[in-house]
Amino acid sequence: MQTLPPQLITARPLLAARNLTRRYGSIVAVDDVSLVVYSGETLGIVGESGSGKSTVLRLLNLEEPADEGQVTLNVPGYGDTNLFSLERFQRRQVQIRHIGIVYQNPHQGLRMRVTSSGNVAERLILAGERRYATLREAARDSLAVSEFPLERMDDLPAKLSGGMQQRVQLAKAIALKPALLLLDEPTTGLDVSVQALVLDTLMRLQRERQIATIVVSHDLGVIRTLADRVMVMRRGRVVEQGLTDQVLDDPQHPYTQQLVHAKL
């Protein structure tokens, strides 16, 4: 991995979430979570199942409103706006143009009855592109970047392997060159060898594009590979955060210590 010379960060973070809380009835799925992510940086989120990781990503993808808290994204026109205060249509525009997401379950991120290239083209269509030739080209380009076998670009996702489905999701997520990329357990459920290949693709993408990325995984190997910083969640709360090596090699919180020893 190419390393940048150390520099003092004076720029504004690309993404800033403040005091996010999300309740489902009596369950507090996310409890007072704040985080920032800078351009070109990857933040990992770890924690046991049910600790609220996916809910944080859904909030950041503006899929559902937080009960409390704010999210700002430093993109043209919206830099100072709490994105939860936008009306439905504008919120979708921000989501389409500036945020990409890959879900653990491809059924959540893909239309199974639409061709793979169509799934990717959809992003451009939603952003207003109305030239068929351009859509074809962009879908092909984006699938190529996610290292998807192009001869299968017009197959239905249902006919593809799990690894290929994740590549289609990734191609769709990055088709419009978003500022923020959200990865929810992107390699969970894949064979180990396939997992490694998908991780390779993600690392290449990190090098080539200055995307701010958040990757959720309970696989600490994935986090170690991709994340610069890591945040540990338990029961909706952040219990520890810091540089990845620091947190994983020298965990301070008893819960993190448990996690690390159980997994490594």
Add this chain to the structure above:
Amino acid sequence: MPSLAQLAQPNQDYSYGFLDAFAKRELRRRMLKAIALPGYQVPYASRELPIARGWGTGGLQVTLSLAGPNDTVKVIDQGADDSVNAANLRRFISRMTGVATTTDTNAASLIQSRHRIPEERLNEGQVLVLQVPDPEPLRGVQPDISRARQMHADADYALMWLGLYEQLVRYGRFVQGASYPVIVHQRYLMSPSPIPRWDTPSLHQAAHLTLLSAGREKRLYAVPPYTDVYPIEFADVYFQVEDQSGRVCMITGAGNKFMDELPQTDGTSLYRISDTGYIEKLVKQQRGEAAHVGETYYDEAGQFYHAGFLKSTQGNSARSADFSPRVGQDAD
């Protein structure tokens, strides 16, 4: 002994046209709203009629609440005036309103139709009522009707282009035949009812008023006169009508009109113009009898009357006639 007629209630004017005054007022108010918001689906209170839902009750309620003693009504079903369905509706309308009926498109003030727009151009002052089985053009991409309403509110129609993309990738052309979706007045996405693609351009900047009504779904919508109606298409792949070139009507010898295909036992096909009222006039004219044949939407060479509206008429609709008229109770 008094006769039955003497004993019966005398006819009362206030129930003219079968529907009671409240039903007609409801429909007329909804129609006014629909005309004010071209392409917008207006819900209405649909009445029971002595005709089963699915056989044109939506169109019929509109026709009954518009018809007055001075109207002349034409009823067609897939182009034909003489089909059982059209004949039934025509008889019912004429009995309930006393209006004159006709098969001549130019002579009618009110035309109720299922699945076709006549070949002859409608003029100012004429009203076309289309029976609609399914008013929601977003159903294919958004089965949840309340989400579909939100999409209409936001004019968020992008997913329709994903549908077009898929058709091109899989079939190399737009395969949607009937009910080809259109954008009305640069605002609402609208299903023009199951008319063939051939008829879709006839709605654009038309001189007449079109009212579309779905009895089962209880929604009506309108295209007012001189309103823009554009079929959805790509900036580089265009909407096309069914290719009728090379087809000759077996009765009139005419070409470049929308034809019904009549497959023969030897595997070939004969063609007949689907608009029977138009055939009738052409035949009269050919016999030397007096007949006023009106101007048509497409001329003898197949050119649409708004020059340039159809960017191309040939090409990826080569396998045409994929408008296959369905039989039976689907139009409401």
